[in-house]
Amino acid sequence: MKKKKFEEIKKLIECIGLNVDVNEYIMGLKKKKEDVLSTVNFKEKVNYHKALGHKSRYLIYNLIKRKEMCICELDVILDLAQPTISHHVKILEHANLIEGIKSGKFTHYQIKKEID
Amino acid sequence: MKKKKFEEIKKLIECIGLNVDVNEYIMGLKKKKEDVLSTVNFKEKVNYHKALGHKSRYLIYNLIKRKEMCICELDVILDLAQPTISHHVKILEHANLIEGIKSGKFTHYQIKKEID
DNA sequence: TAGATAGATAGATTTAAATATATCTATTTA
DNA sequence: TAAATAGATATATTTAAATCTATCTATCTA
Structure with a gap:
């Protein structure tokens, strides 16, 4: 020992x-x-806490909660570059919190899992 | 513009x-x-998601959920140095998720706020 | 009260995440 | 089908978090 x-x-x-x-x-x-x-959703839960544990992402998530949004709408209201917004949105998407529905050139992101 | x-x-x-x-x-x-x-608990919520959005801390939090623990107990089961454990415990404490009750040389940490 | 000890703090280093610029891809429309 | 464009990806840089070793502080006990 x-x-x-x-x-x-x-x-x-x-x-x-x-x-x-x-x-x-x-x-x-x-x-x-x-x-x-070995809890079933251990990794998943760490993942969505991590996804929401950042000011910009928690803001984006709650904006989408109020109304589905495309990147271009988020771009208007956030003080971040478009690739940075896309990056954060992707993290939320990979955490299964939101999902993007593509419609032509635009992608509308909506809530997939409700977390407070 | x-x-x-x-x-x-x-x-x-x-x-x-x-x-x-x-x-x-x-x-x-x-x-x-x-x-x-400007939601009342915006910062607080970002904070506890951030606190739980790390594998070691989510583990520590859930261990304490099952039974109150002191640093020395966590030290036995985690593959981390004692100051690193203290550091993570402090982050959970500052996020108001756990609280430490001091008893002599030992501090027993217990759940203060239940989050899944 | 002196030595031992739980756990906190300080400081340095390593690792990971956030962000920006530049560019690419898929899709629309003129 | 060629020009325009939404949003994704690649890459580099900056910023923040995790982790360690060493040390300090408060408390116990012999």
Whole structure:
């Protein structure tokens, strides 16, 4: 066992008390970790939180929530270059939060998944 | 009016149609933007999405959801240095998602706000 | 009260994300 | 079918976040 791990466990024993089976306790903790990581939508959820965890994207998402929009409409109201807007929109789309419906030259983006 | 803005509006006219009052339409869009930005908890929400939009933090948050934990417990199960764990925990705390209750040398972190 | 220790903070480095300019592609229309 | 154009992609640069090592602070206990 690595030295670092040994130090960690020494701390843990003081925290949880001496009258607890340390190995069992650690196995319990590790199981919790595996349970969380293997939750069905774990990655998906991290992804949409990441997508919404940026001011411009949260704004774009909520604008589209109020009314479907094309890039050209967003371009008028946001202080960002068009490729930057397209980039953010794509991130929201990949996170399955919005979807783009193409109609001729224009693409109308609408809400696909409602998140607050 | 800047050249860029003029180009944007030219696009917009084609998108929304010629028989619409463009200035009024743009004002409507800008109002939507202001409405969204001035929503009461706008910043707070961006903040907690940002906090949860990282694999390690979403994991830590969900571990604490299952059971209150101290840094030393997280230290045993995560493949991160202790200061890195403290750093992530602090971000979750600042986003009002968890809170730390100090008890002697140990600090027990528990859920303050439930987010999925 | 001196030594030990949980967890926070400081500072430096690495890694990732945001943004811009330039260009490309698909589609429309004259 | 050639010119125009919405929006995507490529690439480079800037900015921000993640992570580490070293150190500090508050608290416990021997």
